[in-house]
Amino acid sequence: MAIEHDYFGLVGDYWSETVEYADQRVEVVLDTDGDDVELTALDVAATLVGELELADDELRQSFVSQLDSKSSPIVKYLDTVLDPELEQADDIEAAIGRESGDRQVDALRSMSLVRVDLRPDADEPGDAFAEFEYALAPDETDERLVASIDLEREIVDVRFEG
Structure with missing residues (x-):
């Protein structure tokens, strides 16, 4: 049985929309069983979609703070994509739009x-409520940095997928 929500409409198994902000087009997916989800979790998911830019900024700040740890997935991701021997090195360099x-x-x-994958049925603290998938030169590379946050936007996992 499906559930009705003000933002997502009729929630069954899958909902998807492209959201634009800051010159980016982000695919946002709601993946849930309509029977097992609470309306309050759907409200939090809708709020997260509306505050996508803020959540993105928070995650990027967290990534920067993890650069000191050589074993972090962020450093492993960057070491891989910034390798000058990588076949797509020129595309990646062109994708870096800042020079600080x-x-x-x-x-x-x-x-x-x-x-961004939203999973409103994962509504307990520490559960992966949302996954944010990042890429540098996403059309040219398969490497991804994926960060999972819980209902309160606390990071529960960061992984490098290559």
């Missing part, structure tokens, strides 16, 4: 937010 003097920070700031 810190190449890693410039790359993080230049990444595209490609997709």
